[in-house]
Amino acid sequence: MLPFFCLIEMEVFSKLWLLLQLIWKYKMLRFFKYSFCCLLMFCQTAVFANESVYIINPGDLLEISVWKEEELKREIRVLPDGHINFPLAGDIATSGLTLNQVKERLVAKLSEYISDPVVNISVKAAEGNVIYVIGQVKQAGRHVMYRPLDALQALSLAGGLTPFAKSNDILIIRHDEKGSKTIKVEYGELEDGEGLNKNQMLKSGDVVIVP
Numbered sequence: 001m002l003p004f005f006c007l008i009e010m011e012v013f014s015k016l017w018l019l020l021q022l023i024w025k026y027k028m029l030r031f032f033k034y035s036f037c038c039l040l041m042f043c044q045t046a047v048f049a050n051e052s053v054y055i056i057n058p059g060d061l062l063e064i065s066v067w068k069e070e071e072l073k074r075e076i077r078v079l080p081d082g083h084i085n086f087p088l089a090g091d092i093a094t095s096g097l098t099l100n101q102v103k104e105r106l107v108a109k110l111s112e113y114i115s116d117p118v119v120n121i122s123v124k125a126a127e128g129n130v131i132y133v134i135g136q137v138k139q140a141g142r143h144v145m146y147r148p149l150d151a152l153q154a155l156s157l158a159g160g161l162t163p164f165a166k167s168n169d170i171l172i173i174r175h176d177e178k179g180s181k182t183i184k185v186e187y188g189e190l191e192d193g194e195g196l197n198k199n200q201m202l203k204s205g206d207v208v209i210v211p
Contacts, residue, residue: 053098054098055098055204056078056094056102057078057095057205058080058081059077059078059080060078061076061077061123061127062075062084062121062124063075063123063124064120065119065121066118066119068118069114071087072088075124082094088112089106090109092109106119106121127144128204130144131143131145131154131202131204131205131206131207133157133207133210134207134208134209134210135210136166137210138158138160138162141158148201149201149202150201151172151185151187152191155208167187167191168186168187170184170185170186170208170209171184171185171208171211172185173206173207174205175205176203186198
C-alpha cells in the first residue's frame with residue numbers, strides 16, 4: 001500500500017499533467033489560428049501581384065533610356081500633375097498609366113525623330129505609391145507602399161492602435177475616377193482571425209482613419 005504522501009503527489013501530478021495538456025491545446029490552437037491568418041495574407045498578396053500591374057503615381061522616380069541614344073538616358077520624377085517632360089517627346093501624361101502604356105506614348109513621340117526607337121522604362125523609386133494613416137495610431141502619417149499592403153499591415157506600419165482607438169470603426173477613404181467611397185474595417189474581428197475576407201488591400205492614395 002502506497003504511503004499517504006505518495007498518493008497526494010500522484011494526485012498533484014495528475015492535475016498538473018491535465019493543466020499542461022490544456023495549455024498545450026490552447027497554444028496549438030493559437031498557433032494554427034496565427035498560421036491561417038498568415039497564409040491568407042500571403043495568398044492575398046500573391047493574387048494582387050499576379051493580377052495587378054503597377055500604376056504610375058505622382059512622385060514616382062522613373063528611369064528611361066533609348067537604345068543607342070546615350071544622351072536620352074534620364075531619371076525623371078513624375079510631377080504632381082502626373083506628367084513628365086522627356087527630350088524630343090515633350091510633355092507626357094503618365095499618372096494612372098502602366099509602364100507599357102507610357103512606353104508606347106514615348107515610342108510614338110520619339111518616332112518622329114528617331115527610326116524605330118527602342119525605349120526602356122522602369123520605376124526606380126515608387127515614392128508616389130503612398131497611403132496615409134491618421135487618428136488613434138502610434139505613428140500617424142504618410143507611408144510608402146514598397147509592396148502590396150492590406151489594412152492590417154498598414155496599421156502595423158503605423159505602430160498599431162492606441163488604447164483609445166475604436167477598433168471596429170476604422171474607415172478607408174478611397175478616391176478614384178468615379179469619385180470617393182468609404183470602406184469600413186473591423187480591426188477587432190480581423191485581430192481575432194474572423195472576417196479575414198474583409199481585410200482590404202490598399203491602393204495608392206488611400207487614407208486610413210482610426211477614430
